[in-house]
Amino acid sequence: MLLEVKNLTKRFGGLTAVSNIDLAVKPGAVHGIIGPNGSGKSTLFNLISGVYKPEPGASIVFDGDDITDWEPHEIARHGVARTFQLLRIFSGMSVLENLLIGHHGLIRYNTASAVIGSRNVWAEERRVREEMMELLAFIGLADYADMPAGELSGGQRRLLALGRAMAMRPKLLLLDEPAASLSPVNVEIVLDTVLALKKRFGLTLIIIEHILKVVMETCETVSVLEHGEKIAEGSPAAIKEDHRVIEAYLGKEMEDSEVRALLRSA
Amino acid sequence: MLLKNNYHQYVVNVIAINVILAVGLNIVKGFAGQVTVGHIALAAIGAYTSAVVSTKLGLPFWAALPTAMLVTGLAGAIVGIPSFRLEGAYLALATLGLAESVRIVISGTESLGGAIGYENIPPPFIGSMALDAHRSYYYVVMPLALLGIYFSFSILSSDIGRAFKALREDQLAAAASGVNVRKYKIIAFVLSALYAGCAGSLKAHMAPGFLNPNDYTITEMVTLLLMVVFGGIGHIWGGVIGAVLVTIINDLTQDYYQYRMAIFGSVIVLTVMFMPRGIGGMIDHHLVRRRFKAIREAKSRAT
């Protein structure tokens, strides 16, 4: 297993946002996470990436190392990249600089040589800029390299958030609703880019997604969260038929057959 | 030097010292986004350390300057520690507390001259020649100011500078991108403190070799903030532009000293409201934005 999460719980005051979750993801897998709003999906990502610390008793093992108590930047440098639901791109920095920050952990010169502006700093800067320009070209933003990221369109921002995460050369990429609130055309562009990146760099993916169609088409395994608990897990086909999922997703008011039809059409 | 007038030479030296101070403040405040009001106290620590090292230990300026920078750098690391937990106005308050206590301690310490001031700080010597005139001191101050500008350019255009900006923009996203947030905060505070220490030491040894704790009040800090905000916060030239302009304005308006705080305060507010990136930012806006517009237009024509 590339990622093995056990007994993960997170409380905010009286609210249990994530409750006793286990999760295992194989190298090269595309794992989906679905669930209604507020079911704890983003919190799960925040726990894996070290932004929040879980309640005692949890363990998060990534690539053979227990990263439960690591700091976010250590986890990132160890190969776990993530995007944020609200993107959090550096709007005041250029598009290229956003990627260069993603690449920060892989830039090899120290503070002292940066202060005196030594030759190797310039050589290394040239190297990483070239490398990041290649990545920008791959995600289709090369023309915007010097533009402040805040001036990009909605779809371009998503691509940039993706690019910044990829600049870390991660083994595992956590995507928090990468296609939310995009037009169908842009959803296609973002998803195609994600899958192209996966193929090119041999990534393992965990995708939180609201658009069921996306999850059903791209994921091999899907976990379903409700009120912080994992209520189901399996192949998309099996998930579609699970009555607990149907209830969680669409409420009990609808007739079972109606719901089934809806999920099938997804 | 073209400036023959002794007073003008003094002003030029003050400008150079303020450039060093402001460039340092721009690193921690402008680039790393840490709202510190402790910079002026660091300058005081640098100045008094240099004064003590040269008078009480009898070391030359050339040893007092690096010693002052070292001590100030350490003090900078301490000023930076509250930034691990505090942000914005809270950090400003914490650093203000530290800054005021430095000034109060100096004012109350007799061996540091107390409220009267520290006298007879020797000028730098080259061999047996004393650089005790403003005209000759220029040749100490100006190279150091240029060196300071050069170092700031190297830092800020490197990965270190980018990490600072990432902190300013979004600490959480910076951490998730692999930036060690605490480490870079401390680096920013220490680097900017080294500048403050250098400027402080230069002030101490400039004729007439006299320091007064009243040169390190909140008024001076506001003036310093004005330089960085007006010049262009987070702009690589911001500290330089601001220090030159504000020092000159400060000098021309000496007769209205009592109104200065009110005027500078209002200028800061107005700048933040109407020119948030300062003069440096405005220049960029006109030069650089045009290019993006061109890219945009080319793109939209293509599709």
Ligand SMILES: Nc1ncnc2c1ncn2[C@@H]1O[C@H](COP(=O)(O)OP(=O)(O)O)[C@@H](O)[C@H]1O
């Ligand atoms: N920092 C926080 N403080 C308090 N409550 C939080 C915090 N983050 C998330 N929550 C709560 O935890 C629950 C799960 O949130 P979240 O993980 O964002 O859900 P999802 O991503 O599935 O929509 C929600 O009830 C939310 O309000």
Ligand SMILES: [Mg+2]
């Ligand atoms: Mg969410």
